[in-house]
Amino acid sequence: MPKFSLHDKVCVLLSWAVMVMHGAAEQDYFPQLNNVTWHEARNHCQACFKELVTLTPDNIHTVVQNLTSESWIGLRKNFSTSSMSWTRWANGDPLTFQNWYPGWPVLKSSFPACLATTPYMSSTTTPYMNSTTTPYMSSTTTPYMNSTTTPYMSSTTTPYMNSTTTPYMNSTAANTTAAPVTITPPSLQAECVRSSMLLPTTDDKYIEDSCVAVLRFGAWVERNCLDLLPFVCYEDRFTGQVNKSNVTSSSASLAWQPGPGNISHYRLEVNGDKNVTCDNLTYHLDLDSLTPGTRYEVKVFAVKCERDLNPQVVSFYTKPGQVKNLKDTMVTDTSITLSWNKPDGNVDFYLIEFNNRLINSSTTNTTVVDLTPGNLYTFTVTSRVADNSLWSEESRTNVYTRPGKVSNLMVSDNTNMSLVLSWAPPVGNTSGFWVKAMNDNNHDLFQRKMSKTELNVTVTNLPEGTRITLSVTALANGFLEGDNETIVSYTAPGPISNLSLSTTSSSLNATWVPHAGSHSNFTIELQLDGKTTRTTLTTTPNVTFGDLKTAANYTVIVCSVSGQFKSPPVQSSIFTLPTPPSNAVANSSNKNSIVFNWKAPANIATAKYNVTLSSTFWGQRWSDTVVNQLSYTFDGLTSGTKYYFEVRTVAGQQESDPATVTHYTVAEKTEISLSALCSSAEPLLCATDATKDVVLQQLKARFTELLGDNVVWDLKKQESENKAKAI
Template sequence: MGKRSLQDKVLILLSWGLVLMCSAAEQDYFPHSNTSTWDEARTHCQVCFKELVTVTPQNIQNIQNLSQNLTSDYWVGLRKYFYCTGNRSISWSRWANGDPLIFQNWYPGSPRFKSFPNSYCCSCSCSCTNPAMTTPGKTSFTTFTSFTTSGVRNTTDMSSFTDITNFTTSGVRNTTDMSSFTDMSSFTDITNQTVTDFNRLSDATTQNTPPATTPRMPVEAECVQSPTLSPLVSETDVNYIEDSCVAMLSFGAWVEKKCSELLPYVCYDDRFLGQVNVTNKTTESAFLTWQPGPGNISHYRIEVKVDNNLTQFTTYNLTHDLVNLTAGTGYSVQVFPVKCGRELNPQKVTFYTEPNKVENLLVINVTKTSVSLMWDKPVGNLDFYLIKVQDGQQIRSDTQSKEVNSLIPGNLYTFTVHSVVNDTLSEGYNTSKYTKPGKVLELKACENNLNSVLLRWKQPDGGFTGFVGKATYGNKCTVASASSK
């Protein structure tokens, strides 16, 4: 896989940053004054919070505000190396929670590198005009052949020799140090036990007697002083830490420290935002359910508040059945997940129990167009009463009685009365009643005879089921009925 260019890396970091900006949860920060190693601090943060604090462009302002209250160096969730699948990752690449490092705030001089190069400097050295003679008075050797008058004895590598051996016809005699020789004019030939020219020795390897040679003077190298540049040599930084961890200074900048140092630290946790649901509400009970808190939740503490009274419960479950409640009453509930003795943000809900239904509903008056009702207030609380009429009317009442108007004469109506609290209706209490029918119109008597009289009239508005006629003579009353046909 080819190496990425700097531009590619910047684009990748920007992409990671955009993902973080879109998905970052709201966070809370928790400084700890007790000192721990970096690993111990991280373990505690993972168990009781989420992680050691992570610094991003989104939370830098919160971190800066937090650092103003810090009085020393604090561990944060950044380490030079993290290990995955057995291979060391790139240094300073990810936070402890796995987020990529897209923001840095190093103190000047940090982070430190393992070594740094010396700068070039000028020096004077000897530059030789004769490349074959690098040192005055010395000859560079490749091989040396030892021999006698009878022929070749052996060959010795002379590439590292600094002295020369004197020979006789019988072999090697002694060794004389040549390191201080500058003049070889006193040497004659090999028969005088002195070697004068080693460039001709190779010819002697094929003869029985050493050849006679003419003395040759060594050529001295001519040296010229000239400025040169010294090589680039790296020096190890004595303050370098191979696997360092990051501490945040009290003013927010970062420095490297040994991970084994004991420092206070800052943990963070995503702000928990859950919700409580209420089901099966009755006049005196309700069933609660809520979402599980993050991490190692030991238990849940429930607060139930009504007016100025507070009741508390503890549970290890995600449900709770509230009982012995008051009808028509508003309750405020908070459920706190408890993690390492610390209460997370509570899940909240408010609700009302159902009000009790009214009692003793009575019809106290009826007219052709109205019916008057009266009832007793139920036990518990309520906001008002709602009267539902069969014809679709809904009438509000703030008292325990109400006249229902705009009815049609002679019709049967069913009236249902509810107690209401916070738009929650109680069970209804109902009664039925006819309104009075209307009066007949244009009543006339006709076809009179000795024993009867025929009455005619116009039917009234509204409903009716029949007619009743009364004839009175003196103290006598005669009643006659007729159908509606």
């Protein structure tokens, strides 16, 4: 161990950690297991990484947690050109943090020692140096803390060694195995003075130009720079950027930033499974590697000393292919269904554009709705990628919607040979109208093409007394037909005969015989209680009215119509069939009366009901008829009796099926005792429980036969106090 020698003045540095928080670039740390000198370690770090590691309060835990042995770090005593030692790290950062193992660093002892005028010793503290040791500071030496200088360790700073820390040197030697000595910082200011004494030369650990190694638990020690140790390199995490250009359906050009240091080449991963090696900063992905409309993620790794740096990443889509065979497959007045063939490659969705509207579709067909009838539409379809950043060339088609149906089609001015047909134009656009008239045999009687401004026409040369079907069809683009609107009219009206009516509970059917020798329209008027509820027009000699009220008296009036002429009316009346009420229930009862309720049939007009109450046991029966009433009270009943209630809907002479319910009046109970005498030739046979139960069951069967459930009764066995005797 080297010994100290004192010349002139020397001040001993008491080292502690100065915790300084500072920001830095994100770093990665790489422990290297091969044993080399400090210089070799630094050369390797500079060649394959950035530099030997610089330790800070922020990264020391991360660095040492993966260490298994003592390792070089980027610190040495005389690294910089400064006259002071331990000032800079290998990467040039200032030394703002220290984490020395106790006893390190070892200072050179060839300088005069500094002795404080007030010793580092209290009544409870072992002095820093004993009586056999030359003190670190003489009476003429100025200490590290004077009256005008902020002390190296203030009252708010935790020193690197406290009262429980092993001091740098004990009374006999400065080594790391010395017994702990409690040091109390001086409370008074000290002054360095020149000493006439020399310290013994005991600092055999002193190294003139030492390098620093970190122990696997984080503390620092000095080592000879030529010692062979593992080491830790660091490198700022590389965060370059890849730029794409000239992206097509099958190719793209890439350019990226150079990696730091000695980069041997670059390696490209395309979607994680394709590797390409490149020596340049650009690469062109061509037809062999890319598919149209596909998302690609390219990672560019700078390779340094056969190690991949943090990748530069870019994501992009190739341009999707153009759709083919775009056409319309179904056209209505307000919608057009388009279809097309999927292009080669991938497509995330399709965009349909027309009239400043956009529609997305995930399939190769779509129906466009809410269109204007008879209008010309130009549709463009492009295939797109998911983020809508690229799209294909446009595919285009022109389609007319079908025109709408005309409205308010009317016939007027009927004669025996002609009539006037008029209508209103449809919603949307039209280029004209097509008018037709046919008889019942579908023979054309009249045809004419009308301009879009002509909204009526006189239909001539019609046969007398004939049913005529007239139709008007709107046109678009001169030939595209919409749905036609039809109407039926007659010439020469004739009176009807044999009006016959039949009904169900909710419908009425009327039939008649037209006037002989002619066919005509018929107007049918339906009346209820003298008021017209419906009027309809038909071309056949029959009509059915649905959704009628049940049990209602309807009157049907029929007239033949031709133009402005009507035949004398023929009428007949009939009731719709009644439907039964529902949910008949006994709402309340007592000993002499029962109140019954029910629900009216659905859709009934004037509700008329027949109510009946009967008792089969007493032979009683009551009956009454009520109108628009949903409850009835029967009085004068017998207590404890089962009554049968029926309610029927009445329509004219017809009644519906009944709604029924049974209910008992409240029983007024009376107890009747029955005695039975048992005789038997066998002794004690009458006294057995089995015999008694047989007798009781026979009695119950007899009472059930006589009374049933028509009245309230119960039979119970009551034991006599005296036992039956056998006779």
